[in-house]
Amino acid sequence: MSKLRQTPSQTVGPFFAYALTPEQYGYDFTSIAGGSLIEGDVPGQRIRIEGRVLDGKGEVVPDAMIEIWQADGEGRYAHSADPRGSNVGFRGFGRMGTGTDPQSRFIFDTIKPGSVDGAQAPHINVVVFMRGLLLHAFTRIYFSDEAAANARDPVLASVPTERRNTLIAVRDEKSAGAVYRLDIHMQGPNETVFFDV
Amino acid sequence: MTETYAPRDWSSQPPYLHPDYKSTVLRAPTKPLIPIRQSLSEITGPVYGHESLGKLDADLTRNAIKGGEPIGERIVVTGRVLDENGRPQPNMLIEIWQANAAGRYVHVVDQHPAPLDPNFLGGGRCVTDSEGRYKFTTIKPGAYPWGNHENAWRPAHIHFSLFGPSLSTRLVTQMYFPGDPLLAFDPIYMGTPADCRELLISRFMLEHTQPSFALGYEFDFVLRGRRQTPVE
Ligand SMILES: [Fe+2]
Numbered sequence: 539m540s541k542l543r544q545t546p547s548q549t550v551g552p553f554f555a556y557a558l559t560p561e562q563y564g565y566d567f568t569s570i571a572g573g574s575l576i577e578g579d580v581p582g583q584r585i586r587i588e589g590r591v592l593d594g595k596g597e598v599v600p601d602a603m604i605e606i607w608q609a610d611g612e613g614r615y616a617h618s619a620d621p622r623g624s625n626v627g628f629r630g631f632g633r634m635g636t637g638t639d640p641q642s643r644f645i646f647d648t649i650k651p652g653s654v655d656g657a658q659a660p661h662i663n664v665v666v667f668m669r670g671l672l673l674h675a676f677t678r679i680y681f682s683d684e685a686a687a688n689a690r691d692p693v694l695a696s697v698p699t700e701r702r703n704t705l706i707a708v709r710d711e712k713s714a715g716a717v718y719r720l721d722i723h724m725q726g727p728n729e730t731v732f733f734d735v
Numbered sequence: 736m737t738e739t740y741a742p743r744d745w746s747s748q749p750p751y752l753h754p755d756y757k758s759t760v761l762r763a764p765t766k767p768l769i770p771i772r773q774s775l776s777e778i779t780g781p782v783y784g785h786e787s788l789g790k791l792d793a794d795l796t797r798n799a800i801k802g803g804e805p806i807g808e809r810i811v812v813t814g815r816v817l818d819e820n821g822r823p824q825p826n827m828l829i830e831i832w833q834a835n836a837a838g839r840y841v842h843v844v845d846q847h848p849a850p851l852d853p854n855f856l857g858g859g860r861c862v863t864d865s866e867g868r869y870k871f872t873t874i875k876p877g878a879y880p881w882g883n884h885e886n887a888w889r890p891a892h893i894h895f896s897l898f899g900p901s902l903s904t905r906l907v908t909q910m911y912f913p914g915d916p917l918l919a920f921d922p923i924y925m926g927t928p929a930d931c932r933e934l935l936i937s938r939f940m941l942e943h944t945q946p947s948f949a950l951g952y953e954f955d956f957v958l959r960g961r962r963q964t965p966v967e
Contacts, residue, residue: 549907550894
């Protein structure tokens with residue numbers, strides 16, 4: 539049977555905020571998701587993830603949208619394709635534009651994911667959208683304090699050694715809890731690794 | 736056997752770097768993408784069903800009214816979400832955003848000096864039914880100028896965002912209208928491979944046109960399909 543052609547992607551453009559991230563930007567419309575993934579007393583280690591998006595000149599991008607998709611503290615996804623399924627009320631999806639923070643950061647308050655399948659190190663899946671990207675870009679965030687698990691991770695192993703640090707968020711202990719920082723470089727010597735998912 | 740998703744068909748997708756669209760020059764990744772073997776991380780994805788909708792979310796002619804009706808030509812936009820094997824995709828969230836009839840976005844950084852419409856936001860969402868169908872009622876968006884090049888205008892379009900069944904099926908795109916003379920001059924539309932551009936153009940359909948109320952346009956989405964792969 540002949541297949542249908544996949545619908546071409548087009549850029550998210552600069553004007554997504556009032557529909558995709560309305561509450562964050564102060565528009566009078568509900569948001570399906572935002573920068574906080576924590577609802578109620580979901581079990582797991584509270585962490586914050588923050589970073590900036592930088593263009594080929596090293597300038598901060600203030601009109602990007604970042605989405606994250608992650609497993610719960612035990613490495614289970616809230617989705618029917620995960621036979622274990624998350625049952626702790628953790629949806630695992632966050633979405634934030636870089637246009638409201640004074641430093642144009644994305645900031646996610648979430649829990650640290652567990653290892654998904656034993657083989658992979660704990661990680662967060664990231665989707666990057668912005669004006670000038672005709673097709674979104676997939677990347678991942680790993681954690682600097684998971685060195686042993688990272689060393690065994692099959693996806694990190696497929697990345698040239700000198701580029702792996704573009705995927706590893708650096709942990710910083712704050713009084714309020716752990717903050718992991720990672721900038722996303724679209725181009726340049728530290729260009730982030732993007733995946734063909 | 737575990738279910739994964741067929742690869743992205745790169746021949747139907749715009750390239751990251753398309754210099755006619757100037758913003759791509761400093762923002763397009765320059766290194767080849769690294770292939771990932773799909774795991775639970777890629778074959779799962781965010782789930783938002785009917786429970787995530789407000790009552791008027793799919794009717795942009797009513798979801799932001801402040802005592803009047805929005806100005807412009809009412810339209811219905813409807814169609815199906817399919818995968819590349821033709822399988823309907825039920826219970827899928829679709830989010831949309833668009834300019835008003837005058838070509839102005841509510842977004843504060845839109846400085847185009849066309850009027851805002853106090854009764855129109857331009858954002859909406861709906862969830863596909865059991866046959867993968869969706870339907871929005873809205874106002875036909877106007878063309879608007881942008882700074883890409885001298886006298887640059889975007890053709891009228893509606894932005895769409897779909898998750899599909901998994902992270903790997905994520906799709907953000909734009910739907911255009913048939914016969915728009917601006918299409919040939921638009922580097923975003925023209926960045927799409929020539930044989931797939933028509934996939935981005937809606938069809939006028941008398942059967943979706945509501946008598947004395949709104950013109951009907953049809954637009955289908957095709958997402959990556961499932962495939963069976965043996966577990967190693
Ligand atoms: Fe637009």
